[in-house]
Amino acid sequence: MAGDFIITLLDVDRHDRSAFDCGETELNRYLQMTARQHLQKGIANTYVLVRREEPSKILGYFTLSFLQVDLTELPAQYRNKLPKTSLPAAKLGRLAIDRKCQGNNYGRLLLVDAMRRVAGTIRNAAGVIGLFVDAKNPHVAAFYRKFGFIPLEENPLFLMLPQQTILAAFPERKAAHNSST
Known part of the structure; x- marks a missing residue:
């Protein structure tokens, strides 16, 4: 399955944004009108x-950016030994799948x-830090929790995947060792 698909940076000259419909007006509008500008x-x-085989048709998309998170927003077990300031983090701003493709694990x-x-x-x-x-709702939060995301104490719909969890899921590839005899 993975070989049949490509996940690539949006190219407004190649990808047809106008045909995308995930069922959420806000997410459709972002892809169609704002993503290029951002x-x-x-x-x-x-x-x-x-x-x-159909590289212009968008089946789904996600956005990544950076943000700062206040130390007090983190779950208690992640506050230890961190500076008492705003901390750098990555943000998954949007994730959407076209209606015709929903239920096929494309979100995963x-x-x-x-x-x-x-x-x-x-x-x-x-x-x-993560x-x-x-x-958007508890059902979507449950999807993220399956991947190890942790709800923040003050807002259970704002979730964090800790840096350690991410790095453990994607261990560094070791360079092949060539030996000559």
């Missing part, structure tokens, strides 16, 4: 899921890709 301004990156595929990208960011570009998401 990408160009460096505010958020939008990644789209397409089939290899996109979420795992987002987590993999954040792991790469932590290892190669910038440190973050990946955060605002769930």
Whole structure:
């Protein structure tokens, strides 16, 4: 299944945003009207899921950006030994699947890709304490909890996937060791 799909950065000249409909007006509108602007301004990156044989049709998408989280918002067990300031974090701003594709685990595929990208960011570009998401409702929050996201104490719909969980899910690949004899 994974070989039939590509998850790539939104390309407004190649990807047809107008045909996408996930059933949520706000998420459709973001992809169709705002994602390009956020990408160009460096505010958020939008990644789209397409089939290899039909690369212009968007099946789903997610956005990633950075944010700052106040130490007091974190669950108690994650506050230890952290600076008493705002902390850098990654944010999964949106995740949506076209109505015609819902129920095919594409949301899982996109979420795992987002987590993999954040792991790469932590290892190669910038440190973050975790990946955060605002769930629209308790049903959506339950989806994220299946992947290890933890609800924050003050708002159970704002969830965090700790840095340690992300890095454990995507261990560093060891370089192949070549030996000559």
